[in-house]
Amino acid sequence: MAIVMLAVAIAGVFPVAAQTTNKATKDRLDLVERTDDAQTPDAASDLGGTSWQLVKFQGSDDKTLIPDDKTKYTIIFNAEGGVNVRFDCNRGRGTWKSPEPNQLQFGPLALTRVKCPPESFYDRIAKDWAFVRSYMIKNGHLFLSLMADGGIYEFEPMSGSQPAAPK
Secondary structure: OHHHHHHHHHHHHOOOOEEEEEEEEOOEEEEEEEEOOOOOHHHHHHHOOEEEEEEEEEEOOOOEEOOOOHHHEEEEEOOOOEEEEEEOOEEEEEEEEOOOOOEOEEOOOEEOOOOOOOOOOHHHHHHHHHHEEEEEEEOOEEEEEEHHHOEEEEEEEOOOOOOOOOO
């Protein structure tokens, strides 16, 4: 019993990639280790099942870019770690995970390759996608931050969807 309590205490303090499951049979306790790439419960409850549309991009140079139509730039997070996007005239899907609170990593996107108009944000957001490193939900809006202070994308809930609860 003390070993199980110690394992629970350690797991609560140190994040680990593998989880330990207890299987009790009579007087014997078997520890079964399994690798789990699924979302952490907190991350899944924050983002899983939410839908967002782009409000603006704030660059590190303080330049603000606002899309001509918010509904052309959307992100839909599903609870199983999949993501569907619309970047102007292109659509795509990929994966997401949140290994730590407020951290966000997107996997590669499979995107259509339609030529968008010159004023489109498509090229910028498609290029920046791999550099998203963290997120924050504040006042019902989702903020995606790029690495090395590259800028912040601000999204609002898509009409008909509920914003995620702030932490």
